[in-house]
Amino acid sequence: MTTRHLSIALLLAGIIVAAPHANPAGIEQQTLPQQQSDVSVTITGTNGGKPKLAVPEFLVENPTPDLQQAAKTISAVLWDDLDFEEEYYMVPRDSAARIPAATSPETLPYDRWSELGVDAVLFGVVRKAGTGMEVEVRLMGVRGDAAHKQAFGQKYGGCAVANARFCAHYISDDFYKKQRNLDGVARTRIAFSSDRSNDLATGRISGNATQEIYIADYDGANPQRVTASRSLSISAAWSPDGRSLAYTSYVSHFPDIFVQNLSDIRLTKPGGGNEIIHNQFPAWSPDGSRLAFSSIRGNASNFNIYVVNRDGTGLRQLTSGAGMDVAPVWSPSGAQIVFVSGRSGDAQLYLIGADGTGLQRLPCLEPHCDHPSWSAATNKVAFTCGVPSGYDVCLLDMSNMSNVAKLTDGLGSNEQPSFAPNGRHVLFVTTRWGKSQLAMVDIRGVVSKKRITDLGNNKYPNWSHSPQ
C-alpha cells in the first residue's frame, strides 16, 4: 500500500463522533425543599425486602407535542435505569398506568397506590425552560413512617428536548447516589465491533464482512459507527477519561493499535506497527498514561506483552519465552497486569508486575481461561471460561483466589466479559439468540435478559468508565 493510500485509509478509519459527552447540556440541579419538617425520610420495603417503586408517566406543564414526547421518554428511560441496578422492585408500567394521574405530590391517590403494595412513588413534572426543559422529581412515601412524606426532591434544569434519554440517565445516577449511595452507570457507554454494515472487507472474498467499531449508550441506544476501516477493527478499549478509544485494526493489512480521539479525527499509533511488528489488544492503565498490549515483533515466534506510554515513548517488553501472551488488562492500582498465555498448554490467566517482575499463574480452575476484565470496584476478574462447545463467563475473586464462580448458565457460548465501572454488571457476548449479541448479566449471575444489540454480529464489547 503506498504511503498516500495509507494516509487516506487512516483518515477514513476515524469518523468524528457526534456523541453526547458526559454532561453535554450542562444539566444543573437544585434540591427541592421537603414539604414536611422532618429532616430525613427513608423508603423501606415490606419485611426488609426491596422497596416497591412506581414511576408513572410524568406530568407536563403547558404541553406541546415535543415536550410530551420528551416527558414520555424521560419517565420510560428512568424506569429502565432504576430497574437496572435491582435496588427496587419496579411496579410494571401497565399497573401504574391504571392509577389516576395526580397534578401534585399532595394529591397523589395514596390509597390506590397502597392497594398495589407500593412503597413509594416517583412523581415527576416536565416544563419548558428557555430553550430546554426543566424536570422536577419527588420521591413520595406511600405507607408506614414515610407515608405522604417526601424522601427525595430535585429539580434538573438545562435538559435538552432532543436528548431526553440523557436527561433520564442523569436523573437516575443522581437519584441512586443520593438515595442508595450507589454509583449508577446510566450515563456510561459501551464500545464494540459489529459487521452490521454488511460491507465486504477490502481484498477479501465474498462473505468476509468488515467489522467496525461502534459506540452506544450503556443500554444499547444511539449506536454510532466510529471506524471505516473496510477491514477488521476490534478490541476497542475506552480511555479512563472517556474521550478516546484504543483499538486493534487491520486497515493496513496487519494488526496495529490505533488511539482515536472521539471529538476530532486524530489517530495515533503508539505501538508503531508495520509488516513485521504486529500489535493488538490495547488496555489502558487506570490513569490513562500507558497502554499494555500484545505484540509480535521481527523474527519472534510468539506474541508477548508490552507496555508503552500513550505518546508512543517508553516501550517496555514485559513477557518472553514460549507461548502466546495476549489480552492484557491492568489491576485497579496500575501496578500489575493480568494476561492470557498458552505457555503451559491451553489458555490460562497469569499475573505480572507492570515492571515485568513477579510472574505467577492464577488459579482460574477451568480448562480454558481467556479475555479477562478486572473490576476496580469489586477487585474481581471476569473471564471467558470452559470449553469450545459452549463457553461461559466466570468470576475470580482477586481478594480470595480460591473463589471462582460461573456467571452464565451454559446457554449458547458466552464470552469476552467487560465489567461495569461499579462492578455490579458484566457486559458480554452471547450466541444464545443465534448470532453473536451483547448482553448484560448482574454479578449474582441472574441473566437479566438485558439484550443490548440486535443487528448483525457484535463482539469485543468494552464498558466505559464512569463519567468524570
Place this chain on the structure above:
Amino acid sequence: MRRARVSLFILLMAIAGCHKAPPVAKPTPPPPTPFPNPAPASAPAAPAPVPEPPPVPSEPVVTVDPLTTSPIDDINKNSPFKPAFFALDSDELDDAARAALNEDAQVLKKYGTWVVTIEGHCDERGTAEYNLALGERRASAAKSYLVSLGVSTDRMKTVSYGKEFPFDPGHDESAFSKNRRAHFMLTAK
C-alpha cells in the same frame, strides 16, 4: 484508462499466445470450368494440384506468461499458490500440507521477485483471542518450512486473521477443515 489499455494488451497477448503454430497457407481452389460444355460421362479428371506457394516465413511468436503481467489482485483471485491445511487446534504440517508448500516454494522460486503474505486462519471453534494466536502459529509454521526449502525470509510476511475471515461460512467439519489454513496472498512482484 491505463488499466483498460493494460487489459487490452493482456487480451491481445493471450490471443496471440493461443496460437502456438505459425499460420499455414491453404491451397487456392482451381478456377471454375466454363458451363456450356456438359461434363463428360466419365468422372472428370482431378484438377491438377496447385503447387503450394512457398511457406511464408513465420513471425516469431512470443509466449507470454500471464502471471508476469497480470495485476496482483487478478493473480490472487486465481492463485497459483496452494494453501496448507491443518488439523483442529494444530499448527503442525502433515504430508499434504508439506506437499502444497513444496509447490508454493516452486512458484516462489520461479518468480524470484514475488513477495507474499502468509495468512493464518482458523475454524470458528475456540475463542477469538485463542484463534488469533493459533492463526499466527500456522502462518509461522508455513513460513518456517518454506525458509527451510530455501525461500528467503524477506519475501514472506505473516499475519493472523484468527477465525474472523472464514473461507467457508458453514458450521460443519467440511467448512471447518477449509478454514484451518495458511493462505498465500501475493503482495508485490
